[in-house]
Amino acid sequence: MSESTTWGDRVRGEVRMRWRDWAITLAAFVLALLVGAILMIVADPQVAGNFNYLLTAPGLALGSAWTKVSTAYSALLMGAVGSPQALAATSAAAAPLICAGLAVGLAFRAGLFNIGAQGQAILGSMAAAWVGFSLPLPPVIHLIVAVLAGLVAGAIWGGIVGWLKATTGAHEVIVTIMMNYIASGLLAWVLTTAAFQRPGRDDPISPEVPSSAAFPQLYEQLHLGFFVALLAAVVVWWVLDRSVIGFSIRAVGANPHAAGTAGMNVGRTTIITMAMAGALAGLAGVQAALGPSVNGVPVPLTEGLVGTVGFDAITVALLGRSKPVGIVLAGLLFGGLSAGGLAMQSVAQTPLTLTLVLQALVVLFVAAPQLVATLVPFLSARKARASLTGADA
C-alpha cells in the first residue's frame, strides 16, 4: 500500500518538475524553427529579392517565403518521420548519439564534464572494428566479442581520466580534451600499420567488417544497434536511480564533501563513473563501426568514421538534461534532424549546414531558459513561480 503511494507521489513530483522542462524545450524548438525560417528566406536570393516588393506586392514576397519555408520544413519532417524508411534512417542516426549522450550525461551527474566522449568513441570504434575484421569468430559470438571490445576500450580510455583526476586532481576537462587528440592521433597511426590497414591500400582504411560481426539489419537502416542503445539508456536509468553505485555517483556530483564525510570514496566513484561513461561512448563508436550502412555492410574504419559524435553528444546530453529518457528523446530529435536534413537538401535545395544551425539554435534556446522564458511570457509566469517554490533549484 505504502509502496504504491510512494510511487504515485514520485511520479507526480517528476511530472510536475518535468512539465516546465518540456514546455521550454518545445518552445526552444519552435523558436529555432522560426529563426531557421528567417535564415532560409534571407539566404535564398530569389526569395529575399521578392521582399523588395513587400509593400507593392506583399503577396509575392510572403507567398514565395511561405513556399520556400514550407517546402523545406515538410521535406525535413518527411525525411525524419514521414515514412518507415525515414524512421529507420532516423533510428540509425540516433543510435550513436544516444550512446554518446549517455556518456556525457552520466558523467555530468557525478559532477564531471566529460568532453572526452569523442576520444572514447574513437577507441571503441577501433577495438570493435579490429575484432570484426581480424578475428575469425562464429556469428553471434563474433558480434558480442566485438561489442565488448569496444566497451572495454572506451572504458579504459575514460577510466584513465577518472584515475588521473582521483589520484592527482587533474581536471577532467583538460585531460579529456588531451585524450581526444591522442585518440585521433592513435587512430591515424594504427591505420598505417599492418594490423589495421587494408592489404593493398596506401590510404588509411581498414578491411571491411564481415557481416558476422555487424549489427543485424532489421528494416532498411534500422539495425539491432538502435535497440542496444535503448537498452543502454535503461541500464543508465537503473544505475542512476536504483543502484548503490548510482547513489554514490549522484551524491559525489551534488556535494562531494558531504559524500566523503558520509564514507563514500569520492576518488573511486570518479574512476568508476568515468569508466562507465567511457564504455558508453565506446558503444557509440561500436555503433559507427558495426552498424550496417545504406548498402547493408558496416563502413570500414577510417579517420572520420565516428564523425563528431562525441561533441554532438554534449548537446544531446544538455538537451536531455542529463536524464536517460531525455537523452533518448534528444538523440532521436537530432537523429531526425540529420536524417531529415538530407531530404531537405535534395528537395528544397537547402544547404545541409542549415540542419546544423537548427540543432545549434535548439541547444542555444534550451541552454538559455531565461531567454526563452522572456520571449514566451506564458512560460515566464510559470518560471517565476517554480523558482520560488524551489523547483528550479
Add this chain to the structure above:
Amino acid sequence: MIRPVANEAQRSVGLDLRSITKRFGSFVANDAVDLTVRPGEIHCLLGENGAGKSTLMNVLYGLYQPDGGEILIDGVPRRFADPKAAMAAGIGMVHQHFMLVEVFSVAENMILGREPGLVVDMKAAKATVRQLSQRYNLPVDPDALIEDLPVGVQQRVEILKALANDAQYLIFDEPTAVLTPQEIDELMVVMQKLRDEGKGIVFITHKLREVRAIADRITVLRRGKIVGQAEPGTSETELAQLMVGRAVDLSVAKQPAEPGAVRLAVDGLTVTNSAGAVVVDDISFDVAGGEILCIAGVQGNGQSELADALIGNIPVLSGRIRLDDRDLADASPRQSIAAGMGFVPEDRQHDGFIGTFTIAENLVLNRFDTAPFAGGGSLNLKAINDNAVTLRDEFDIRTPDVQNLGSSLSGGNAQKVVLARELSRELALLVASQPTRGVDVGAIEFLHKRIVDERDKGTAVLLVSTELEEVEALADRVLVMYRGKIVGIVGPDTPRDVMGMMMAGVGYDEAVQVAAGDAADAGKDA
C-alpha cells in the same frame, strides 16, 4: 533616549507590513503577518527556525512576491519586484551569509552592482567607505581584501554597503550566528548607534539574550503567524514559551553520568592544516562510554580539525586514535563509520547534507549501501522511504513529505535529519560539532535530549561547542582548547569567568586565582 510621541500625523511614518501572506504550494509560510518598524527603533523578530522570519524579510526585500497583503513606506503602498527596487526604496539587508566578493577589496565591494558608467571611481568609493565608517563608528580599511578580514569586520562591510545605498531601514538576518561573543557586543553597539541616527532596524534572531539586551519592541512569529508582541523586559523563559508555544526548560534534565570503560582513547594526536601549520598539537584524552566530553574553546583553536581528524576527513600527522579495540588514526571516514562512529559535522550544509537529495536519501547517506537499504547492488526504495517516515516521526522533522528535497528544510530541521541519521544506528562514539548552531530553541532542547539519551545508552559522546550555555548544559567533563593545545580538563560547574580565561589560554589554577581576585575587587567597589 527620547523618542517622538506618536500622533496621528506621524503614525504613518515608517515601514508597515500589512497582512502579508506567502504560500509555497500548500504550505503557508506567512499567514497575514503585520509588522511595523518606525525610524529610530530596533524591532526584534523572534521565532524558531522555520517560523517564517526569513520568508517575511525576503518578501520585504523583493526576493519573494507576497500572495496577499501590502507593504507601505510612510503610508504609501509599495511593491518590490526585486531587491534593487527594495534598495531604491531605502531598505537594506545584512545577510546571514555575506554577499561579498572575497578577492575584492572593501571599496570594490562597496561599488559592486552599482558601477556608474564605464569608469570606476575608486577614489570616491574609498572616500565613501571612510566617511560612512567614521560616521557610524564602523572602522574598516577600504583597501583591505575581504578574505583577509575577520568575520565580524566582513559583516561591517555588509552594513556599510547597505548604508552607502542610503538605507533607512536595515534588516539584520541572524547577524550574530557567525560572530564571537566580543563581536556580538560590538555589533550591538553599532545597532544602537544606527538606531540613534534614526534608522529603523529589524533584527531577526532566535537568541533570547540578545533580544532582551537590545530590542525596543519584540514580535514573536510561530508557524507563520504572529503569536504575540512582547516588551523588552520580558523574561527569557516567557519569550521562549511564546516562541515554541509551550514551557521550555533551557537546561537539560539529565542524570549524573555513569562512565563505563574508556571507549575513545586519543594519544599524542597532531594534525596540520592544508598550509602545513600545526593546528592540533600533541593532544591526549579519553572519553568513556556513558559520558559527554565537551571540547570548549573560541572558534578556530583546533576543535574543527580535531573532529575532522577523528572521522578521517583530514590526515593525522602523528599520534593514535583508538575506538574500542580499533586503531583509527589512518582510517577513512568509511572505516570510522564502520567502527561505530557517528559524526555531526560543524558545517552541516557543506559536509553533512545534500540539498538536492530527498530527505529520505539524506537520512541514509552513510548507510545506503548496507541492508536493508541495499541488496545485490540495487537500492531498496521502500526500505529507504519507510526508514525516513519512521525517523521523521521520531525526530519531529517538519516536512509534509520525506520525498521532498533536503533544501526545502529549515536549518533546525536539516540538523534533525543529520542527527537522526547518526543516532539511528548502533554507535560506539558520537562526535558532534556545534550540533545546535543556527537551530531554534525548541529544536535545541530536543537535540540536547537526544544526545543525553545516546550517552545514557553507553555511547561515548564528544561534543564540540563554542557556546558556553551548551557546554554547561551537556558536559560531564570539559576539555578547553587553545591554539591546538589542551589548556585543561575541568568539571562543567567551573565558573564562567574561569572558563572564559582558560579559553584565552590561562591555566586553570591561575584562572581561579585571578577570578578570585576580581571577585574581591568587585566586592570592594561595591
